[in-house]
Amino acid sequence: MDKFDGFKFSSKEEQDDIDTVLKRFEEFCMGTTHEAFESYHFHVRVQEPNESIDAYVAELRKLTRVCNFEAFEDRMIRDRILVGCKTDHVREKLLEDPKLDLKKAIDIARAYGASQVKLNEMKELAVDRVMSKDRKKLFPEEKKQFSKYLVGLPKFVIETDHKPLLSLMKAKDLDFLTPRIQRFRMRMLRFTYDIEYVAGKDLVTADSLSRSPLKNNKAEEETVEVSTIFQSIPISDERLEEVRRAQQRDKECREVIQFTQGHWPQRTHGILKLYYAERHCLAVEQDILLHGCRLAIPSSLRQDMLQRIHQGHQGIVKCRALACTCIWWPGMSKGIETLVNNCPECEKHIVLPPQPLVPTPTPDHPWKKVGSDLFEWQGEHYLLVVDYYSRWIEIPHLSSLTSKSVINSFKAIFARMGIPRTVLTDNGT
Numbered sequence: 001m002d003k004f005d006g007f008k009f010s011s012k013e014e015q016d017d018i019d020t021v022l023k024r025f026e027e028f029c030m031g032t033t034h035e036a037f038e039s040y041h042f043h044v045r046v047q048e049p050n051e052s053i054d055a056y057v058a059e060l061r062k063l064t065r066v067c068n069f070e071a072f073e074d075r076m077i078r079d080r081i082l083v084g085c086k087t088d089h090v091r092e093k094l095l096e097d098p099k100l101d102l103k104k105a106i107d108i109a110r111a112y113g114a115s116q117v118k119l120n121e122m123k124e125l126a127v128d129r130v131m132s133k134d135r136k137k138l139f140p141e142e143k144k145q146f147s148k149y150l151v152g153l154p155k156f157v158i159e160t161d162h163k164p165l166l167s168l169m170k171a172k173d174l175d176f177l178t179p180r181i182q183r184f185r186m187r188m189l190r191f192t193y194d195i196e197y198v199a200g201k202d203l204v205t206a207d208s209l210s211r212s213p214l215k216n217n218k219a220e221e222e223t224v225e226v227s228t229i230f231q232s233i234p235i236s237d238e239r240l241e242e243v244r245r246a247q248q249r250d251k252e253c254r255e256v257i258q259f260t261q262g263h264w265p266q267r268t269h270g271i272l273k274l275y276y277a278e279r280h281c282l283a284v285e286q287d288i289l290l291h292g293c294r295l296a297i298p299s300s301l302r303q304d305m306l307q308r309i310h311q312g313h314q315g316i317v318k319c320r321a322l323a324c325t326c327i328w329w330p331g332m333s334k335g336i337e338t339l340v341n342n343c344p345e346c347e348k349h350i351v352l353p354p355q356p357l358v359p360t361p362t363p364d365h366p367w368k369k370v371g372s373d374l375f376e377w378q379g380e381h382y383l384l385v386v387d388y389y390s391r392w393i394e395i396p397h398l399s400s401l402t403s404k405s406v407i408n409s410f411k412a413i414f415a416r417m418g419i420p421r422t423v424l425t426d427n428g429t
């Protein structure tokens with residue numbers, strides 16, 4: 001009661017109000033908030049070595065509650081992350097962004113954290129592997145490890161800083177892709193994903209992973225898959241060897257191989273321009289230049305290839321389809337077209353496409369316009385008359401195919417239905 005007597009109240013009502021009284025007792029027992037003191041706690045809080053960014057931000061949020069930062073709360077937390085984050089690499093990344101807000105800062109730090117966790121898991125796995133001396137099994141396991149995060153997701157987003165990959169990953173026709181991309185697409189078939197372009201500097205996770213790349217023994221796996229591709233091309237080993245040698249002799253092919261294995265120059269001219277336009281489909285496997293899964297044919301072999309493709313005189317479409325299964329060169333399609341168009345044998349077999357059906361306008365009232373024809377069914381002859389407006393059908397039986405019989409049938413119908421303005425016939429037979 002002594003304490004109660006010591007409290008100051010502005011009025012009698014306040015003194016009688018139970019909430020106000022309780023508040024006074026609370027203030028007396030707990031002490032009032034010391035804003036500067038709480039603020040100090042906030043500003044010295046750094047991320048602990050084993051603390052995730054989310055846990056760190058949650059702690060910071062808790063501390064801000066008593067700091068009265070109000071509208072500046074997010075900004076203060078962002079700045080605190082900048083200063084207090086445990087990794088210099090993350091700090092550098094955060095400082096690179098001129099429009100860094102709290103959300104972005106958390107995203108960047110979170111992405112880096114996730115990649116670190118993944119790296120550590122991989123390192124542990126690598127240690128296990130070396131200890132068990134079971135080297136070959138590591139990489140499939142790692143792939144499974146990644147996939148377990150993704151399989152079954154309704155959708156996820158792949159971020160890449162390689163723009164051409166966008167069109168390659170979305171391309172419908174796998175045949176036109178290089179073996180490497182094709183292999184990647186095959187592996188990705190079990191996932192549902194969107195692919196987006198993100199500038200290299202913003203690709204935090206991939207960036208940190210690429211700085212700690214794994215030693216990979218893909219070579220063996222690739223050889224197996226590439227030889228499967230060569231097996232799928234309908235060409236003998238001798239012929240394949242011939243193409244390889246012809247490519248080596250061909251100046252144009254040698255240059256393209258060199259560029260494909262290294263980097264394409266900024267500017268290309270002449271025939272190289274045509275290859276440049278297709279550079280995302282070009283690949284060199286086992287010293288052979290490929291366009292998707294097709295062999296790139298050097299000029300010296302092109303005439304021979306055209307003759308082989310055209311051997312059956314199957315016309316442009318089939319010749320092209322056949323060529324597209326195994327060979328390619330810039331302008332091949334045009335070459336086939338010219339060859340077939342100048343071939344008298346192919347011309348003989350040209351089948352004209354069927355004429356499209358042309359709809360006739362509907363007349364404005366019934367029995368204005370009718371169509372008519374004769375037909376035979378089970379040895380008997382009939383006249384068919386159909387109205388263009390109502391589709392009403394009259395089928396009188398014809399006792400004979402004479403004009404008299406036909407005219408009499410028409411007369412009988414017109415007497416009942418009225419006389420049409422137009423009668424369309426094919427002049428009978």
Ligand SMILES: [Zn+2]
Nearest residue numbers: 313343345346
């Ligand atoms: Zn022909």
